[in-house]
Amino acid sequence: MYAKRGSICESKRVFSETPRKSQLAWTAIISAFAGHGDYDLVIELFKEMEREGVRPDSVTFLSILAECSRNGMVEMGRHLFHSMVKDYHIEPSPQHYSSMVDMLGRAGKLEEAEKLMSQIPGQPGFSLLHSLLGACRIHGNGEMAERVNHYTFQPVLSFHLS
Structure with missing residues (x-):
């Protein structure tokens, strides 16, 4: 308090x-x-x-x-x-992974951050993706930003019209 x-x-x-x-x-x-x-x-x-x-x-x-x-x-x-x-x-919860990815991204260890992100059970959360995208921008890694960006726009549900 x-x-x-x-x-x-x-x-x-x-x-x-x-x-x-x-x-x-x-x-x-x-x-x-x-x-x-x-x-x-x-x-x-x-x-x-x-x-x-x-x-x-x-x-x-x-x-x-x-x-x-x-x-x-x-x-x-x-x-x-x-x-x-x-x-x-x-x-580890998604928040633990997010902290680790943020830490690695800030330090410029983008490959390690991306590898850790791929180990998260399920889909990475928005805050984790946002953190890694920000690190890619700061450290000038456009190629990785493109890969990470694909995670953010994957549809959660697919609907098929018949």
């Missing part, structure tokens, strides 16, 4: 005064600092959460991956994404 209204210091105070920190409390404080762009503290809190033996959930990872994306921390983002799947057995 405090973080959403911009009182990050109050958020930290309440968290610090919480005697028994649950997974929800850890995720809330990590998300609060991620929302305020404090990458170093987000990673520090995540590591402390792990040391305390509290298992992160998909929301925790989503906050951290988004922060990695905003800060260009590709190696850390890759590591966390793989840890989420391998160590915590959390199935």
